[in-house]
Amino acid sequence: MNSDASQIELFEEWLLHQEKSPNTINTYKSAIQKLSNWLKMRDRSLEKLTHDDVQAYMEDLEEEGKSATTIDKIYATIRVFAQYLNQPEIVANIKRKEKEKNIYQTVPEFLKEEERIKLLREVEKDNDLRNTAIVYMLLYTGVRLSELCKLDRSDIVISGQIGTVTVNNHHGGKKRTVPIPKDALKILKSYLDTFPKNYEGPLFISKQNNRLTTRSIQYMLEKYNINPHKLRHTFCRDLIEKGLDIAVVAQLAGHNDINITKRYIIKGA
Structure with a gap:
């Protein structure tokens, strides 16, 4: 025993x-x-x-x-x-x-355009490709931090200027495929170039070649006064502002309850 x-x-x-x-x-x-x-x-x-x-x-x-x-x-x-x-x-x-008094009426906090630009500038200024790729993935694919940590290289598919990430949704076990926008894809490609040609292991690793933990990424993000929730909320809010159907946004975000997604269209959000 x-x-x-x-x-x-x-x-x-x-x-x-x-x-x-x-x-x-x-x-x-x-x-x-x-x-x-x-x-x-x-x-x-x-x-x-x-x-x-x-x-x-x-x-x-x-x-x-x-x-x-x-x-x-x-x-x-x-x-x-x-x-x-x-x-x-x-x-x-x-x-x-x-x-929370009512999760469905809580307006999530998200980054305004100028805040997003400032954040990305600060991250890129540090010249750490891995950390930059992490921030871009959280911001432009909306993956949860726990999901990000469990991604493998094989979950990323790139064909020319088109890229996708397959995410295991730990809120129900369903997988979802999310497009990687060109800005994020450019950063991700540069990061992937640092790996051996046939590498298929964890996508984000430490200097000791271990899979990064949620805790270690949270510490990194604190340096920029940002948290993964706000990056995810920004992703969802952006999709709503672009006019995507609420059901599509729910699917891309991995929401099992569409009422959670509807928070992003509450007036004043």
């Missing part, structure tokens, strides 16, 4: 001593098992769970589109697990997604 499995069993015993109901125990175990799986993908473990791990997990859940209510429930479970570990500090002051 691995260490995480042992921890989960001991956690279950501790919950029994706390006189929790069977349903509550199963819910807690399931949530901690998912956390364990997430940690394993990052060569981490429950035994060495840190404050930074919990914060990164909350941010990944938000990137995956989990609601504020769902994230709060998961956080509450991790807080109980921290009590079991007798390490309350690992869940102290964790930032979480704010609850």
